[in-house]
Amino acid sequence: MVFEDLKTFVAVARNGSFARAAADLCVAQSALSKRVRRLETRLGTALLERRARGVVLTAVGQAFLVRAQRLVDELLDLERNLSSFVQLPTGKVCVALPQRTCGLLAPPVIERCRRELPLVDVQVLEGTNANVHGWLMRGEADLAMTYNADLGAGFSVEPFLVEPLYLFASADVVEAQFGRPVPECCALADLATLPLILPRKPDVVRVLIDRLAAGQGLRPNIIYETDGINVIYGLLKRGMGVTVFSRSTTWSEAVESEHVVAIPFASPLVNWKMYLVRARKNSGAAAIDRVNEIVKQELELLLDNGSWPNARRIVSEAASRP
CATH class of the missing domain: 3.40.190.290 (D-Maltodextrin-Binding Protein; domain 2)
Structure with a gap:
């Protein structure tokens, strides 16, 4: 069974159409259709029902999706975390930032990562705080800055700064x-x-x-x-x-x-606190560790040089939450 076929099936099922999955994966729609048909041929049964406005899962497809999603997630985690076994960090690291923070923090972080981590593909996701929370919950972000500390035991949450409104x-x-x-x-x-x-x-x-x-x-x-x-x-x-x-x-x-x-x-x-968050399942991955340190250092520089007016570092609460 080909991993790309599994990954494509999961993407099409989650998006509800080949067109949206093609946009997400940056792959031609015709190529995705061939991959899914190859998977269906190997399994000997239809997984998707093609309709004019998208696709729906068959009964077999619904059952298969649960296992396929788990396999795809595990293989992607394995691929990313292999960077912890090499001297020079490699792989993709996704950093989620709220809109209010992105303009200040993203440019220096991206600049340093390109200079110091040439083999790491750093992707910045920008959105509302609700978007950031969703990316974390779905495992689409490895690191994040967020105003929400209630994320559960699967995340390390460090209170970083407080800012008056x-x-x-x-x-x-x-x-x-x-x-x-x-x-x-x-x-x-x-x-x-x-x-x-x-x-x-x-x-x-x-x-x-x-x-x-x-x-x-x-x-x-x-x-x-x-x-x-x-x-x-x-x-x-x-x-x-x-x-x-x-x-x-x-x-x-x-x-x-x-x-x-x-x-x-x-x-x-009348103030808010900002937290630096990372998923515990990625603990020890060299690329994520390095990007995490760069984010922290750039945050400190922004506070020290006055680029973040009136914000102050939370020192007494700097330990990660359990």
Whole structure:
């Protein structure tokens, strides 16, 4: 039985179509179809039912998929972890980063990995915190930076930094809402009156705002929900509302360009923690170990040189969680 045939069958079954699987694997659709038919011929039975809008698993295909998925995962892990037995790390390492972090961290990490680990293919996955969580759970990411520490026993989770959050808005909106020039700080009670534009749950900012407001007996005045940072930024520039974020990347640049103002909260509770995560099953893989160290070192440099405004390293909690 050919491994590529098994891998192709799993990809087609998970995607529900040959076209989407071909895009994921970067292989021609006709080649995937030949591989699946070769596998079906070897097994002597149909695994997929071809339809106009995709494919569905046959009864035999459903049973076979469970075993095939396990075999493919184990062989891919074996292939990646062989790098631990060679002096020069090799293989592919996937690093998942939230959108708010990617612009700061990804460029220096990729630059160093290309220079120091020429045989390691480092792939950066950028998405929402929910995307990062999904990539970790599905085994698609070896390392990640995330705001979510509840990942289970299969992961090593190291609290790395804490960062205060700010209220962002155009100066005109702030003056109209507060009835005076931009204040030095704002209170949690202001969340009940200000027109908030926030991400949807389970985004870390949204969950935090809901929790803090509930603790004050308040209901946040959310006028619009979107997970798109560029959408939020565009709405703020048009004076349509305010939002809550850290002063990293997009928002720091926006303040410097004077498109928006950043107002700190009086309460120190308005902050988020960021965690460095790796899957325990990949423990000891040389390539992943080296990329993990590079990520840590670049994070430290960002904190030391002030590129991550107001963020600070969590020293007392730096041990990995069990």
